[in-house]
Each structure stands twice: as structure tokens, then as C-alpha cells.
Amino acid sequence: MKNKKDTLKISNMCCSERPREKAIDMGISTLSDSELLSIILGSGNRDENVITLAQRVLNSHEVHKGLLGLNYMSYHDLIAIKGIGRVKACQLMAVAELSKRMSMARKNSAINLSSPEDIAEHFMEYCRFLTREKVIVIYVTASNDLIKWYTLSEGTVNRSLISPREIFIEALRCDAVNIILIHNHPSGNPEPSDMDIVVTRRVIEAGKILGIGLLDHIVIGDGTYVSLNERGYIK
Numbered sequence: 001m002k003n004k005k006d007t008l009k010i011s012n013m014c015c016s017e018r019p020r021e022k023a024i025d026m027g028i029s030t031l032s033d034s035e036l037l038s039i040i041l042g043s044g045n046r047d048e049n050v051i052t053l054a055q056r057v058l059n060s061h062e063v064h065k066g067l068l069g070l071n072y073m074s075y076h077d078l079i080a081i082k083g084i085g086r087v088k089a090c091q092l093m094a095v096a097e098l099s100k101r102m103s104m105a106r107k108n109s110a111i112n113l114s115s116p117e118d119i120a121e122h123f124m125e126y127c128r129f130l131t132r133e134k135v136i137v138i139y140v141t142a143s144n145d146l147i148k149w150y151t152l153s154e155g156t157v158n159r160s161l162i163s164p165r166e167i168f169i170e171a172l173r174c175d176a177v178n179i180i181l182i183h184n185h186p187s188g189n190p191e192p193s194d195m196d197i198v199v200t201r202r203v204i205e206a207g208k209i210l211g212i213g214l215l216d217h218i219v220i221g222d223g224t225y226v227s228l229n230e231r232g233y234i235k
Contacts, residue, residue, distance in 0.1 A: 010038075010049050019051070033067050034058055040091050045083045053083045057092065070096040071129035100126055113144045113215070119180065120218050120225035127184040127220045135162050135183045139176035140215070147174050162199045164206040171212050179207070181217040188222030192231070200228050 015021045019035040028036075037054035044050035060081050061069035070092055078089035103125060112118040123136065135152040152166060162181070171179055181203065183196075192200075200217045207214050216229040228234055 008049055010044075010051070037067075037092075037095075040095055041088055042091075048083065057081060057084065071100070074131075100129075113138070113140055113146060113180065116216055116218055116225070116227035116230055119182070119216070120220055120227070123182055123218075124220060124223065124225070127182075128222075130184050131186055133183055133186060135181065137167055137170070138180040138182065139171055139174050140178045140180065141175075142177040144178060144215070147176055162203070164203050167203065168206060168210055168212060172210070176212060178213045178215045179203075180215050182220065183217075184220045190219045190221030190224050190226040192217075192219050192226055192228060192233075197228070197233055200233055204234065 010018055016025070019031055019038050022035070023031055023039070031039075034051055034054040037057065038050040041050050041054055041057075044053045048056075057078075058066050058069065061072055061077075063069075064072050073092075073096075075089050075093060078084050078092055079086060084092070119138075127134065132154055134154045136149055137152050138149040139147040141147060150170070153162065162183075167179065167181075170176075181200070185191075196217070196219060200214070203217075204214050214234055216227055216234060218228070219226045
């Protein structure tokens with residue numbers, strides 16, 4: 001026998017309990033995590049209302065419960081949840097990605113690009129949920145002010161592909177004078193691999209032809225990092 005609360009439609013709830021009306025009348029900050037997520041999901045299904053579905057989503061990860069769990073779930077993890085199809089899965093992934101980008105946007109103006117420690121700390125939170133290697137390129141001016149940063153590539157669980165050609169095409173487009181490379185090691189160990197060092201040297205050599213310098217290549221692990229500049233690989 002189904003629980004009445006599960007099958008109660010949102011439209012049959014009193015206005016003060018409906019997430020959208022509650023947000024408008026009392027303020028969005030008064031909503032619980034599941035109520036906020038229910039607005040994103042939009043609808044439930046025949047067996048449960050959208051709030052109950054949102055509650056199940058927030059408790060679906062085996063280890064990380066609540067909103068944090070969304071950062072650890074892939075598209076295939078999400079569609080495995082009963083009631084979550086491809087559209088709702090994409091909505092949930094968009095929420096997780098937006099939260100990370102908003103956090104990064106707040107920090108961008110304050111990043112100290114002359115300090116490997118500050119750069120690593122700045123991107124540590126962004127990289128902590130990644131299960132595959134991701135390469136990030138930072139483009140800077142002659143005075144090392146931030147122009148932009150973007151994700152160059154995303155690889156397998158232990159290997160990403162860095163294309164010097166793609167790096168410098170974008171550098172020329174945005175008039176960058178110097179660049180900084182960042183990539184994560186999902187294993188948590190930031191010790192650079194032989195390939196990391198080889199790629200770093202290739203980027204340095206390619207940059208010399210165009211007059212664009214590589215300031216650093218930072219490898220991020222679990223709460224720690226290695227700067228190839230500090231290790232002496234960049235001169």
C-alpha cells in the first residue's frame with residue numbers, strides 16, 4: 001500500500017506547502033534542499049510527487065548524501081534512479097555544474113596568478129569531484145592578469161590528452177602572453193608522471209615559437225598539489 005504523502009500531488013497541497021508558491025511568498029531561502037531540487041525537476045511521476053522524488057535523489061549516493069552527492073553522480077548514475085530520465089538527469093547535472101562555476105566565478109577576480117599555492121587552492125574545490133583527468137588552461141596578460149580559463153580536455157580515469165595546438169590557437173584568439181596549465185590526478189597523488197613532464201616540455205617549446213610562455217603546470221591531487229615550475233621543469 002502506497003503512502004498517501006508519496007502520491008499526493010503538489011497541486012493538491014495547500015499553497016504554503018507548494019515549493020514555487022512558498023519561494024514567492026516566503027523567499028527562496030526558506031525552502032529545504034529537496035524543495036529547491038523539486039523546482040528544478042518540475043514534476044514527479046505516477047507513484048510519487050516531485051518532492052519525494054527529490055528526496056530520493058538526494059539520498060541515492062551510497063556515501064555522499066544530500067546536495068553534495070550530485071557532484072559525484074554521472075549521467076548513468078542518475079538515470080539509474082527510478083523516476084529520473086534523460087531530461088531530469090541533464091537538469092541535475094546542470095545544477096551541479098552551475099554550482100561549481102558560480103563558486104569559481106566568485107574567486108576569479110581574487111586569484112593570485114604568481115603563487116602556485118593560490119592557483120592550486122583556487123582550483124582544488126573544482127577538481128575534487130572529478131573521476132577523470134581534466135586539463136584546464138589559464139590565459140594571462142603580460143602583467144599576469146587573468147584573461148580567461150577554460151577546460152581544454154577531459155580524459156580517462158588516469159590519462160588526459162593535452163594538445164599544444166589547441167592551447168595556442170585559443171591563446172592567439174584572446175591575445176594571451178602567458179599560460180598556466182592545470183590538471184588533476186583522480187588517484188589523489190599529485191606526483192607528475194613521465195608523460196606530464198614530456199607534455200610540459202612540448203608546450204614550452206611550442207610556446208617559444210609564438211612568444212607565449214608557460215608560467216607553470218600544476219598537478220592537483222587530494223588536497224595537495226605539485227608545481228612543475230617549483231620542481232625546476234619550467235625555465
